[in-house]
Amino acid sequence: xxxxxxxxxxxxxxxxxxxxxxxxxxxxxxxxxxxxxxxxxxxxxxxxxxxxxxxxxxxxxxxxxxxxxxxxxxxxxxxxxxxxxxxxxxxxxxxxxxxxxxxxxxxxxxxxxxxxxxxxxxxxxxxxxxxxxxxxxxxxxxxxxxxxxxxxxxxxxxxxxxxxxxxxxxxxxxxxxxxxxxxxxxxxxxxxxxxxxxxxxxxxxxxxxxxxxxxxxxxxxxxxxxxxxxxxxxxxxxxxxx
Numbered sequence: 001x002x003x004x005x006x007x008x009x010x011x012x013x014x015x016x017x018x019x020x021x022x023x024x025x026x027x028x029x030x031x032x033x034x035x036x037x038x039x040x041x042x043x044x045x046x047x048x049x050x051x052x053x054x055x056x057x058x059x060x061x062x063x064x065x066x067x068x069x070x071x072x073x074x075x076x077x078x079x080x081x082x083x084x085x086x087x088x089x090x091x092x093x094x095x096x097x098x099x100x101x102x103x104x105x106x107x108x109x110x111x112x113x114x115x116x117x118x119x120x121x122x123x124x125x126x127x128x129x130x131x132x133x134x135x136x137x138x139x140x141x142x143x144x145x146x147x148x149x150x151x152x153x154x155x156x157x158x159x160x161x162x163x164x165x166x167x168x169x170x171x172x173x174x175x176x177x178x179x180x181x182x183x184x185x186x187x188x189x190x191x192x193x194x195x196x197x198x199x200x201x202x203x204x205x206x207x208x209x210x211x212x213x214x215x216x217x218x219x220x221x222x223x224x225x226x227x228x229x230x231x232x233x234x235x236x237x238x239x240x241x242x
Contacts, residue, residue, distance in 0.1 A: 040077065041077035041078060041079050042071075042076060042077060042078045042079065042112070042240065043078075043079050043082070043109075043110040043111050044064065044067075044068060044078055044079065044081045044082065044110060044111065044112055044113070044114075045081070045082045045083075045084070045110040045112075045113045045142075045145050045146075046063075046064035046081045046082070046083045046084070046085065046113075046114045047084050047085065047094060047098075047113065047114065047115045047116075047117065047138070047142060048085040048089075048094070048114070048115065048116040048117050049085055049086065049087065049088065049089040049090075049094070049116070049117055049119065049120055050085070050086075050087035050088065050089075050219060051116050051119065051156075051159060051219065051220065052064060052083060052085035052114075052116055053083060053085045053086070053087065054219070054220075054222070054225060055087050055214070055216070055218075055219045056214035056215055056216035056218070056219045057214050057220075057221065057222050057225070058222075061222035061225060062083075062225065063114075063225040063228050063229055063232070064081040064083055064114065065080075065081060066222075066225055066226055066229040067081075067114075067232055067233055067236065068080065068081055070229050070233040071233055071236060071237060071240075074233070074237055076237070076240060082110070084097055084098060084101070084105075088120055089117070090117075090120045090121045090124060090126060091117050091118060091131060091134040091135055091138055092126075092130075092134055093120075094117050094138055095134060095137060095138050095141070098138070098141055108145065109145060109146070109147050110145050110146060110152075111146075111152065111240070112146060112152045112153070112154065112236055112239070112240070113142045113143075113145050113146045113152065113153050113154070114153075114154045114155075114156060114232075115138065115139060115142045115153065115154070115155050115156070116155070116156040116157075116158070117135065117138060118131060118135065118158045118181045118182075118184075118185060119158045119159070119161065119178070119181075121134075121181065122158070122174075122177050122178060122181050128180060128181065128184060131181060131184055131185075132184050132188070135184060135185050135188055136188050136192075139153070139155065139188060139189065139194065140192075142194075143192070143194065150192060150193040150194045151193070151194075151195070151239055151242075152239060153194040153195065154194065154195045154196075154197060154235060154236060155185060155186075155194055155195065155196050155197070156197050156228070156232070157182045157185065157186065157196070157197065157198045157199055157200045158178055158181055158182050158185070158200065159178075159199060159200060159202075159203035159220060160174065160175050160178045160200055160203045160204050161174065161178075161203075161218060162174030162175045163175075163203070163204055163206055163207035164206065164213055164217060165213070165217035165218075166216075166217050166218035171207070175204075178200065179200075182198070182200060186198070195235055195239070197228070197231060197232055197235060199227075199228045199231070202224065202227050202228060203220065203224070205224075206220075206224065211223055212224040212227075
């Protein structure tokens, strides 16, 4: 019933480039990607694309790892994140990857989950109607991974890559499209009752601060991810304290 409700909401409501994924930066969800912390430590699942693996930066500087470090410094015990993400993935690709994980993955539960997906749907010219339906589907899956607890799911908006050197001055074209895709994921997220963090304004600060862009001229730098994490860690910590 929950799946049907979220899909009905959707119906009413980049890496950008398809380069070869950096497999060294992608967690194997079936291999027990956790550290050796005690059984009372918290588990974390990060779902997404190149923005989740921190393409063009060391994996340790990706936002899931920075978030884990931040929470641990705040007296939480959080395991190393399980990451299901690859450069170039669309929402459809993420759904397929989760399905490919089989029972080993899909029977797992996590203490909290983050979801950031959609930039490649926009970049590849996929329809907003398809994104609406598929985002609702993957959000429902994320909620399932979080024991069905919507308060333990955190959706992050799509950054605006239109201001990056990669975009070649197409900011006026790309920015409004990113806004439309974000309007979809925000509406579905809020109606589903999960947390929503809008980091798109932070991403646009890179237009005047190149230190926020990774060496590839497209993705966020570790510095930008730290700005996301400053906001995200507060949201997650507030929920984990309850």
